[in-house]
Amino acid sequence: MDISRNWLAQYVAIDCDIPTLCDKLTMAGIEVEAVESAGTVPTGVVVGRILERRPHPDSDHMSVCRVDIGAGEPLQIVCGAPNCDAGCVVPVATIGTVFHTPEGDFKIKKSKLRGVESMGMMCSEKELGLSDNHEGLMILDSSLKLGTPVESLFPGDTRIEIEVTPNRPDWLSMWGVARDVSCLLDSPAKLPEITVPECHIPAPGLVTVEAPDLCRRYIGRVIRNVKVGPSPKWLRERLESIGLRSINNVVDVTNFVLMELGQPLHAFDLDKLEGGRVVARRARSGERITTLDGKTLSLEPRHLVIADAVRPMALAGVMGGEFSGVTDETTDVLLESAVFLPSNIRSTSRELGSSSDSSYRYERGVDYDMASVASDRAVQLILETAGGELASEKVDVNSGRPAEKVIPCRFDRIRALIGTAVENGRIVDIFRKLHLTVDDVTEKGCVVTAPLFRLDLEREADLAEEVARINGLDSVPAIPVTGKMCGSIRDDSYLRLQTLRDRVISLGLYECMHYSMVNINSALADRRFVKEDLIELSNPLSLELAVLRPGLLGEMLGTLERNISRRNLNLRLFEIGKVFCRAPEKFPEERYELCIALSGLRQPERFSAELKQEYDFYDLKGVLESLFELANVKRYKFTPVEDARFRRGRAAEVIIEGRKAGAFGELAADLSAGWRTTHPVFVAQLDVDVILAAEHGCGYYVPFSLFPATSRDVAFLAPESLTHAEIVDFLRRAKLPDLESVQLFDVFVDDKLRQEHRKSMAYQLTFRNVERTLTDAEVNSRFEKLRARLAAELKVELR
Amino acid sequence: MNTIIEKINQALAEVEAKAAAVVDAAAVEQIRIDYLGRNGLFPALSKEMGGVTPEERRETGRAFNAGRSRIQELIDAALARLASGDGAKGEAIDLTLPGRRWKTGHKHPITILADECVAIFRRMGFIVAEGPEIEDIFHNFDALNTPQDHPSRDPQDTFYFADGRILRTQTSPVQIRVMESHEPPVRIVAPGRVFRRDTPDATHGMNFHQIEGLYIDKGVSLADLKSVLQAFAIEMYGPRVKIRLRPHFFPFTEPSVEYDFSCIMCGGKGCPVCKHSGWIEIAGAGMVDPAVLKNVGYDPEIWSGYAFGMGIERLAMLRYRIPDLRLLYENDVRFLEQF
Structure with a gap:
C-alpha cells in the first residue's frame, strides 16, 4: 500500500525526516519497500517576471531575458525555452540553487552561454520535479509576489510504499498507520472532526439483509440533489499523492474515505435502483452481473450481491455494477458502508478473478465500528464537495457488535x-x-x-x-548461545547422506541438481517405469512438467545432452536426490537415488596416446568399486543383466548383501540418439538406502607380515568363456598356504586364439608367511601342485 | 716403472673417464666387473705380481693397492652421483607440458551452503532431521496454525495430488513430525527441498531448498533466537556482520520476525546488492506459536521455543554472486566446476 507523508501528517505530527520515519516504520513491522519524493522544489527557486526578451546574438533558439525577482537589479538570464516571453511570471532558480537529481546534485552557477552571461535558470515543471512537462517554462499565477520562494507554493510530498502483513488489515489506511506512528513518535493521533447534519427522515425498507451470515452490518443512507462534478483540488491531490485517479467528487470521496479510514464504501445512483432500495442477498444460481470493469459474471448462491428489488447491482465488497454507479447525471445517492465476511469475499474474488481496493480490505477484515464512522465521514465530505442534503436516517442493519x-x-x-x-x-x-x-x-x-x-x-x-x-527488537539483548544437547549425532539423518555424497565427490565427480517435476518423456526414459508408476500433480505449472521423477536418469540425460550440445564433451557427473513412485512393488513412494554418468576423454588435458583414451565400462565399474571401498561395503557383486536402459551385453546389475542395489552400463543407443558426441555414455543408478544399509563401518585391524614375499607367474590358454572371477575363485578355493594375493597381469587374444575361442591369461601369485621367510623349495612345491590342478580342473593349457 | 704400474695408470685413466660418463647403474657394474671383478684386470695383475723384481715389488704393490682403492672410490662416487638423480637417461623434462591431473570432484553450490549451515548449527548443538517431500495438509498447514483460507493453501501456489496431499511448501512440517514423535526438549535443523508453484525465473524456481531450525525447551526467549542467528551470521560471514530483527507475521510464530544481515558486500554502507539499504533480508523466524505447541501436545505454559528458516539458493546466490537461479539447475559443467 502507498501512503503519503503529508496526508499522514494530517492525523499525527511528524517531527522527523523521511529516512527516520521509514526506519521507524520498518522496525515496527510496517516494512517500507520504496520511497518516492515528488514535487520537492529546491530552496533558491523564486517567483520572477520576465521584463524583456531579446534573441541571442549567436544562437537561433536561445533568448536573452531580463528577469525581475523582486529584489535588486533585474537579472540577465539566457533561456532556451520557446515561451520565455516578456510579461510571463515564472520560477527562477537563482545562483547557488542545488537541484537533487537521480544523476547527482547540480548547482546553478553564474555562467556564459555562447558568450552571453547568464545569472540563473528559468525552470520547467519537470525541472522542478512537479510533473513530466518539459515543453516550456512553467507559467505561474501573475498575481504572485515577485521573490516568493516557489517551494512554499508547492510543498513537497513523499509517497511511501509499505508492505502490510496479512495480520494487520488496520494498517491499510492512513489513519491506521497514523495510530502506530503516533505510538512510535510519541505524538498524539487525531481524526479530523466529523460533523453530520441531523436527519431523522425514516427510510423503511431502504436496506434489507437477507444473508446476515455473509453481511454482518450494512449502513445505508440517502443524499439527494448532489451536483456531481470535478473534485476540489485538495481532494484530487490527496488521491493523486498515492497514485489514484480522480473520477468525480462523489466517487472520489468514497475512495478518499476508504484510504483514510480503511472502510470500503460504495455510492449507488438511487434512481437506477429498482424500488429505490438495496438487498444484501446470496445470488440466485445463474444470475448475471456486469461489473464496473466491463466483465459479465455468472453467479451462484455462494456469492453475495447487493441487489435492488430485482437484479444484482454490485458484487458485494468486490466491485460495483456497471449500471448502478454514480455518473455526471446522478442526483440522488445511496451510500453503502458495510461489513462482509472476509472468507466469503476472498473466495468470491479469487473464483471470479475480480479484485479491488475494497475486496483487498474486506478479505483481510475491516473494523465493525469504523463502518459507522466512515459513513459519517463520507456524508460530511459529499455534502461539502458535491452539495445536496442528507435525506434519510442512518439505516444500520446489523447482527450485533462482536465481542471485544x-x-x-x-x-x-x-x-x-x-x-x-x-x-x-x-x-x-x-x-x-x-x-x-x-x-x-x-x-x-x-x-x-x-x-x-x-x-x-x-x-x-x-x-x-x-x-x-514497539519496545524495539534492537533492544532484545544479545546473550551467549545456550542450548541443551537434545539428541545424539547418531540420530542425525543428514550425516550419512552427506558422507556418501562427499565420497562420490572424492572420486572426482561433479554434483548436479535437477528439478523434481519432469515431463512424462523424461520420466519414462528410465525404462524401469511405466506411466502407471508415475505420481502426477493435479495442478502442474504446465503439462510439460506434470509428474514427479521416478528416477534421476531422465534429467541426467537432459544435462548430458545440453552439455554436449555446448561442446562440453568430457563429463563425469552425479546426482543424489529424491525420486518418487506410485507402485509400491517397485519402491515405496519416496526414496533417495544415486545416478552417475561418464562420457568423454579420461585425460583431456594430456596429449598423444593418453589424449585418445575415452571413459569405458571399466571406468564406471571402477567408480562403483572405489565407492564401495570408501563406504566399507564388502559383500557386493556384479551380474550380467538385460536392461532396456543399457546396451545389450554392456550392463550389470549390482547386488549388495543379496539385495538389488541398481544397475549400470553403457547407455542404450536410442537414449542418446542425435547427441553430437562420438564418445560412448555410461550410466549407473543405485538405490542409496541399499548402499547405506551395507555400510558396517571398518572391521578390526588385520596384522600384516614383515617377512619377504615370493612371487610366481602362471600363464595359460583358457576357454573364452572362463571368467576372471572363476579363476580367482578357483585359486582362492585351492587354499594354498601363505598365498597372499592373486594379481591378473595380462589378458591377450589374437586372431588365432579368437578362432579357437580361447584367450591367453597370466597371473602373478604372491606367497608370504607371517612368521618366517619362505624357502624357494616350499613355494615351488605349492606352485607346481596348483599348476597341475589348474590344468586338470579348469581345463586350461599351461604355457 | 714397470709394465704393471703402467697398466694400472692406464686403467685409472680409463676408469676416470668411464665413471664420469656413466648414466646408469648397469654401466657402473660393468666397470666393476671389468677391473675389479673375478676375471677383471686387477685379479689378473695380481697374478703377474710374481714376476716383479724384489726392488720394484714394494713400489708396485703400493701402486696396485692405491689403484684398486681409487677405482673403488670412482665406482662409489659414480653410484652416488646416479643415486642423487644426476645423469638420468631419457628425454629431457618439459616443465610446461600439462601434468596428468588427478580427478577432482565438485560439490554443487546449493550443497556447499546446506552443508555449511548444517555444520554451523551442529556446532551449536542442533542435529539434523528430515521428512517426506510428499506431505499431508495437516503437517504442512493445519498443525502450523495456517488459517483454512490462507492464500498459501491455494492450488495457485501449492502443488496438489489427486489424493489431497501436496508437495511440501516449506521445511516446517519436519518440526511438527519431530515434535509429534519426541518429548521436549527438541533442538533440530531440517534442510531440504520445498516446492512452490512459481514459474521459474531469475529468483524463483518450482523447487528450492530451505534450512529450518527449531528449539523447544523451558524458558527459551526471543533473546536466544537473536543470539543463535547472530552466531550463525558470524560463522557464515565473519565477525563484522551484524543482524537486525524486524517485526513480521507468520501463522506459526508469535512474535514473528524477519532477519537481515548487514550487507556483506558493502559492510552496511549501501550498495546495489543491498539496494542501498545496508541490509540483506535473509529470512523469517519467531517464537513458536502457542497454537502450534498445543497441536503437537506440548504445554505452552511449560515449554517455549523459537523457529527460524532461510532459503539456501539465496545464500548461494549471495555468496557467489550468481545472478540467475536457473543457473543452479542447468548443470553446465563450466558452472559446476567453479565451486
Whole structure:
C-alpha cells in the first residue's frame, strides 16, 4: 500500500525526516519497500517576471531575458525555452540553487552561454520535479509576489510504499498507520472532526439483509440533489499523492474515505435502483452481473450481491455494477458502508478473478465500528464537495457488535518470551499508546481489551509481540548461545547422506541438481517405469512438467545432452536426490537415488596416446568399486543383466548383501540418439538406502607380515568363456598356504586364439608367511601342485 | 716403472673417464666387473705380481693397492652421483607440458551452503532431521496454525495430488513430525527441498531448498533466537556482520520476525546488492506459536521455543554472486566446476 507523508501528517505530527520515519516504520513491522519524493522544489527557486526578451546574438533558439525577482537589479538570464516571453511570471532558480537529481546534485552557477552571461535558470515543471512537462517554462499565477520562494507554493510530498502483513488489515489506511506512528513518535493521533447534519427522515425498507451470515452490518443512507462534478483540488491531490485517479467528487470521496479510514464504501445512483432500495442477498444460481470493469459474471448462491428489488447491482465488497454507479447525471445517492465476511469475499474474488481496493480490505477484515464512522465521514465530505442534503436516517442493519477480546497479560511471561527486561509500566504504556484498553493493572499483570480494529490480538503471545515490536527488537539483548544437547549425532539423518555424497565427490565427480517435476518423456526414459508408476500433480505449472521423477536418469540425460550440445564433451557427473513412485512393488513412494554418468576423454588435458583414451565400462565399474571401498561395503557383486536402459551385453546389475542395489552400463543407443558426441555414455543408478544399509563401518585391524614375499607367474590358454572371477575363485578355493594375493597381469587374444575361442591369461601369485621367510623349495612345491590342478580342473593349457 | 704400474695408470685413466660418463647403474657394474671383478684386470695383475723384481715389488704393490682403492672410490662416487638423480637417461623434462591431473570432484553450490549451515548449527548443538517431500495438509498447514483460507493453501501456489496431499511448501512440517514423535526438549535443523508453484525465473524456481531450525525447551526467549542467528551470521560471514530483527507475521510464530544481515558486500554502507539499504533480508523466524505447541501436545505454559528458516539458493546466490537461479539447475559443467 502507498501512503503519503503529508496526508499522514494530517492525523499525527511528524517531527522527523523521511529516512527516520521509514526506519521507524520498518522496525515496527510496517516494512517500507520504496520511497518516492515528488514535487520537492529546491530552496533558491523564486517567483520572477520576465521584463524583456531579446534573441541571442549567436544562437537561433536561445533568448536573452531580463528577469525581475523582486529584489535588486533585474537579472540577465539566457533561456532556451520557446515561451520565455516578456510579461510571463515564472520560477527562477537563482545562483547557488542545488537541484537533487537521480544523476547527482547540480548547482546553478553564474555562467556564459555562447558568450552571453547568464545569472540563473528559468525552470520547467519537470525541472522542478512537479510533473513530466518539459515543453516550456512553467507559467505561474501573475498575481504572485515577485521573490516568493516557489517551494512554499508547492510543498513537497513523499509517497511511501509499505508492505502490510496479512495480520494487520488496520494498517491499510492512513489513519491506521497514523495510530502506530503516533505510538512510535510519541505524538498524539487525531481524526479530523466529523460533523453530520441531523436527519431523522425514516427510510423503511431502504436496506434489507437477507444473508446476515455473509453481511454482518450494512449502513445505508440517502443524499439527494448532489451536483456531481470535478473534485476540489485538495481532494484530487490527496488521491493523486498515492497514485489514484480522480473520477468525480462523489466517487472520489468514497475512495478518499476508504484510504483514510480503511472502510470500503460504495455510492449507488438511487434512481437506477429498482424500488429505490438495496438487498444484501446470496445470488440466485445463474444470475448475471456486469461489473464496473466491463466483465459479465455468472453467479451462484455462494456469492453475495447487493441487489435492488430485482437484479444484482454490485458484487458485494468486490466491485460495483456497471449500471448502478454514480455518473455526471446522478442526483440522488445511496451510500453503502458495510461489513462482509472476509472468507466469503476472498473466495468470491479469487473464483471470479475480480479484485479491488475494497475486496483487498474486506478479505483481510475491516473494523465493525469504523463502518459507522466512515459513513459519517463520507456524508460530511459529499455534502461539502458535491452539495445536496442528507435525506434519510442512518439505516444500520446489523447482527450485533462482536465481542471485544479480553486478554489477561502476565508481565513476567511477556518478559520471558521476548527475553528483554521491560518494566511493567512500560508494558502498560505501550498497550495504551496502541489504543488498547488496559484494566486491572497489578504488580503481576493486567487485562487488555483489544479494540475491534485489532482482530489479530487474541492471546498473551500476541501482546508479547506488541511489546517486542514497539519496545524495539534492537533492544532484545544479545546473550551467549545456550542450548541443551537434545539428541545424539547418531540420530542425525543428514550425516550419512552427506558422507556418501562427499565420497562420490572424492572420486572426482561433479554434483548436479535437477528439478523434481519432469515431463512424462523424461520420466519414462528410465525404462524401469511405466506411466502407471508415475505420481502426477493435479495442478502442474504446465503439462510439460506434470509428474514427479521416478528416477534421476531422465534429467541426467537432459544435462548430458545440453552439455554436449555446448561442446562440453568430457563429463563425469552425479546426482543424489529424491525420486518418487506410485507402485509400491517397485519402491515405496519416496526414496533417495544415486545416478552417475561418464562420457568423454579420461585425460583431456594430456596429449598423444593418453589424449585418445575415452571413459569405458571399466571406468564406471571402477567408480562403483572405489565407492564401495570408501563406504566399507564388502559383500557386493556384479551380474550380467538385460536392461532396456543399457546396451545389450554392456550392463550389470549390482547386488549388495543379496539385495538389488541398481544397475549400470553403457547407455542404450536410442537414449542418446542425435547427441553430437562420438564418445560412448555410461550410466549407473543405485538405490542409496541399499548402499547405506551395507555400510558396517571398518572391521578390526588385520596384522600384516614383515617377512619377504615370493612371487610366481602362471600363464595359460583358457576357454573364452572362463571368467576372471572363476579363476580367482578357483585359486582362492585351492587354499594354498601363505598365498597372499592373486594379481591378473595380462589378458591377450589374437586372431588365432579368437578362432579357437580361447584367450591367453597370466597371473602373478604372491606367497608370504607371517612368521618366517619362505624357502624357494616350499613355494615351488605349492606352485607346481596348483599348476597341475589348474590344468586338470579348469581345463586350461599351461604355457 | 714397470709394465704393471703402467697398466694400472692406464686403467685409472680409463676408469676416470668411464665413471664420469656413466648414466646408469648397469654401466657402473660393468666397470666393476671389468677391473675389479673375478676375471677383471686387477685379479689378473695380481697374478703377474710374481714376476716383479724384489726392488720394484714394494713400489708396485703400493701402486696396485692405491689403484684398486681409487677405482673403488670412482665406482662409489659414480653410484652416488646416479643415486642423487644426476645423469638420468631419457628425454629431457618439459616443465610446461600439462601434468596428468588427478580427478577432482565438485560439490554443487546449493550443497556447499546446506552443508555449511548444517555444520554451523551442529556446532551449536542442533542435529539434523528430515521428512517426506510428499506431505499431508495437516503437517504442512493445519498443525502450523495456517488459517483454512490462507492464500498459501491455494492450488495457485501449492502443488496438489489427486489424493489431497501436496508437495511440501516449506521445511516446517519436519518440526511438527519431530515434535509429534519426541518429548521436549527438541533442538533440530531440517534442510531440504520445498516446492512452490512459481514459474521459474531469475529468483524463483518450482523447487528450492530451505534450512529450518527449531528449539523447544523451558524458558527459551526471543533473546536466544537473536543470539543463535547472530552466531550463525558470524560463522557464515565473519565477525563484522551484524543482524537486525524486524517485526513480521507468520501463522506459526508469535512474535514473528524477519532477519537481515548487514550487507556483506558493502559492510552496511549501501550498495546495489543491498539496494542501498545496508541490509540483506535473509529470512523469517519467531517464537513458536502457542497454537502450534498445543497441536503437537506440548504445554505452552511449560515449554517455549523459537523457529527460524532461510532459503539456501539465496545464500548461494549471495555468496557467489550468481545472478540467475536457473543457473543452479542447468548443470553446465563450466558452472559446476567453479565451486
